[in-house]
Structures are given as structure tokens and as C-alpha cells.
Amino acid sequence: MREEQLIHQTKLLKLAALEKENIRLRALLENSFKLGEQVLVAELLSINTEPYEHIVVVNKGTRFGVHPQQPVLDANGVVGQVFRALPLTSEIMLITDPNHAIPVQVNRNGLLTIAVGSGQLNRLVLPYLPSNADIRPGDLLITSGLGGTFPQGYPVAVVDEFTSQPNKAFATITATPKALLDRNRELMIVWSDSAPVPFISKPTVNEAEDKTHADK
Known part of the structure; x- marks a missing residue:
């Protein structure tokens, strides 16, 4: 009786986990339609969040048309960009x-600036705004579209601290990312409308051999 109860509880836990996964995937799909871009959903394989390197690895590569500098999002906002693309x-x-x-802008007034990684998983810094800049806690930061990597309008972060210091030219400003960087299992790799998702090519002989060795 006790064994049957444990098996039943395990099945319920698995069903609950699957339901949560379906909710996450549904949110990704809904967000892709809102973006008006073509996307490819990739699954997380590994994470490296050492203080000076925040890199994650996903299961989609050049065989799926992925290339460096592509924007990567979750259902809430910008996660990052493709740093290196391998076949798989x-x-x-x-x-x-x-x-x-x-490159970001304040959604409230269009103020342009740059958001830089802090080395902390839940924080960005805005080091290039003067102390009299029109920005305040609660302001939403979105991609400005400058630089050519991220199309305009993606949510990036929310300002949580603004400290003006009279003896310094620049204010101390921090923001919390909108994306759930520490809780993602699926991510969206984004193509612009002008660069559609290519057809998936068949693996080359070398790629197939690499895959075989990796599976062993």
C-alpha cells in the first residue's frame, strides 16, 4: 500500500512538472507571435555563471541556421545573444x-543609453548617464535597435536604483533584467523578418560522426 502511494505521488509530481513545462512553452509561443519575428526554440544544456563569464549552451547550432550575434529571448525579455555557434x-x-x-532606451521618454552586464545574474548597470538624466526607478528599458543586433522594442530590464552623486559626472544606475535568467529551460533564438529561418540541413559525415561519439 505504501509503495503504491509513493508511485502515485511520483506520477502526480511528474504531471505537475509537465504542466509547468507546457505553460512555459505556451508563453514562449505567444511571445514569438507578439514579436512579429521568426524564432527557433532551443533547450538549455548547460550553464556557466562564474563572476566573469555568464554563458549558457543550447541544443541548436549551425545545422539549424543559427549564427553568432543572433538575439536570444525568453517569454519575458532579452536573455542575450549567440556568442559561438557550432554544428549541434x-x-x-x-x-x-x-x-x-x-543599446537600450527608456520606454517612458526614449532616452538612449547602454546597459552593461554587472557579473551578477540579476543586475545590469547603466554607467554612461549623467547625474541629471531623466531616468528613475521603475522605468522600463527596451532595446533601441541601434547597433544592428537587437531589433527595437524588446523588453530588457527595469531600473531599480538611481543614485546621483554631486562630485561625480555619472550617476549610479542599476536595473533588473526582465528575462528569468536563472530559471529558463527553453529559449528563443530570433531571426528578423528580412532573414527567415533557413531549412535544416542534413548533417555532414563529420557532424554525424561527432554526434555518434558524443552519444557514447
Whole structure:
């Protein structure tokens, strides 16, 4: 009796997990339609969130047409961009990586600036705004479209701190990413309307051999 109860509880837990996964996938799909872009859903394989390197690996690569600098999103906002694309996998640099910078604008007034990774998974910094800049906690930051990597209008972060210091030219401004960077299992790799998702090519002999060795 006890064994049957444990089996039943395990099945219920699995069903609950599947339901949550379906909710996440549905949110991704709904967000892709709102974007008006073509997307490819990729699953997370591994995470590296050391202080000076925020990189995740997903299960889609050049065989699916993925290439460096493509935007990557979740259902809530910008996650990062493709850093390196291999035949079967891709490395994604998160927006919180200290080597990552993304052109943004304040949704309220259009103020343009750059959001830079802080090395902390839940924080961005805006180091280039003067102390008298028209920005305040609660302001939504979206992609500005400048730089050519991220199309305009994607949610990036919400400002959570603004500190003006009279003896310094620039204010101390931090923001919290909209994307759930520490809770994603599926991500969206984005193509613009002018660059449609290509047909998936068949693996070459070398790629097939690499896949066979990887599975062993």
C-alpha cells in the first residue's frame, strides 16, 4: 500500500512538472507571435555563471541556421545573444556577462543609453548617464535597435536604483533584467523578418560522426 502511494505521488509530481513545462512553452509561443519575428526554440544544456563569464549552451547550432550575434529571448525579455555557434550546439552570452553591452532606451521618454552586464545574474548597470538624466526607478528599458543586433522594442530590464552623486559626472544606475535568467529551460533564438529561418540541413559525415561519439 505504501509503495503504491509513493508511485502515485511520483506520477502526480511528474504531471505537475509537465504542466509547468507546457505553460512555459505556451508563453514562449505567444511571445514569438507578439514579436512579429521568426524564432527557433532551443533547450538549455548547460550553464556557466562564474563572476566573469555568464554563458549558457543550447541544443541548436549551425545545422539549424543559427549564427553568432543572433538575439536570444525568453517569454519575458532579452536573455542575450549567440556568442559561438557550432554544428549541434550554440553558446549564448547572457546580458549580465560583464563583457556584454546592449543599446537600450527608456520606454517612458526614449532616452538612449547602454546597459552593461554587472557579473551578477540579476543586475545590469547603466554607467554612461549623467547625474541629471531623466531616468528613475521603475522605468522600463527596451532595446533601441541601434547597433544592428537587437531589433527595437524588446523588453530588457527595469531600473531599480538611481543614485546621483554631486562630485561625480555619472550617476549610479542599476536595473533588473526582465528575462528569468536563472530559471529558463527553453529559449528563443530570433531571426528578423528580412532573414527567415533557413531549412535544416542534413548533417555532414563529420557532424554525424561527432554526434555518434558524443552519444557514447
